[in-house]
Amino acid sequence: MQTWPVNPAASSACVQASSVARLVGAIASQDRTALASAILHTVQAALPSQHCAIFAHEASRNPRLLSGAGEGGPWVAIKSATAYLRDHYRADAMHQMASRRPAGIAKGEVVVCRERCEDIEEPEYREACFTALGIRERLTVLMRCASDSWLSVHIYRIAGQPSFSAQEVDTLVGLAPVIAGCVARHYASDIDGETGFRDTVTGDIGELCPSLTEREREVLMRILDGVTVNRIAEDLKLRPTTVATYRMRAYEKLGVASRRELFAAVLRRHALAQSQAPATQEAGRTGTALLHAA
Structure with a gap:
């Protein structure tokens, strides 16, 4: 090339x-x-x-x-x-x-x-x-x-x-x-919202469990995209049993037992981040106001 x-x-x-x-x-x-x-x-x-x-x-x-x-x-x-x-x-x-x-x-x-x-x-x-x-x-x-x-x-x-x-x-x-x-x-x-969704999920996965290995994150992201174990194995050039092992280890680290629970954990993490954002912004504005007052 x-x-x-x-x-x-x-x-x-x-x-x-x-x-x-x-x-x-x-x-x-x-x-x-x-x-x-x-x-x-x-x-x-x-x-x-x-x-x-x-x-x-x-x-x-x-x-x-x-x-x-x-x-x-x-x-x-x-x-x-x-x-x-x-x-x-x-x-x-x-x-x-x-x-x-x-x-x-x-x-x-x-x-x-x-x-x-x-x-x-x-x-x-x-x-x-x-x-x-x-x-x-x-x-x-x-x-x-x-x-x-x-x-x-x-x-x-x-x-x-x-x-x-x-x-x-x-x-x-x-x-x-x-x-x-x-x-x-x-x-x-981001006309269809997919870019933002994929970026958010990628970030949330990393923040939920920083100890995940790169392979474990790759497997989890594909699972969230709805990809089967066999398809993931083909994509990553691994055996299906190896993919299943990465999935099991990642689930254990995250404290979940299924794709549904994984989705729920990501959604909870995202909702928590959104709920904390206004409070953080308000704290920042208050701090700025106090600095100006001083």
């Missing part, structure tokens, strides 16, 4: 006013095709592409699709995303780079990545997410939006089309700051 750093200060790419308006209108849109469609429309003039998919990669969780679109409709992007999210994202060199610890990209940094079908070593990933869907090549705008959160925008070119040229890659590098900014604002708007 090839990568190119993005320097917003050096970007001289021009975007048509109609494309800007479409991008701005797609931010926070509840239409799951809107943002991907607007990005595809923006890049089409300079680097013709057929499909676009946008993903969020959050902490130790499975990635999720934020938006998908294509010239003939969103179905190819959605089918590719479904196979990718279900079975193959761990084989993606881009995902491996994003999840590396310590991270090789600083918070707020943006890079452009390139992955050709013929360069993918994992045959099942290559077949399911590229060959079977007639996809030849992918350019990705990858941005790190938080310490453990990443956003990726995939631009796909189909078989029968020429490979992306060096000039087209340079064009996407120039457009990347605009694309990254729009996607980051769309993600921050």
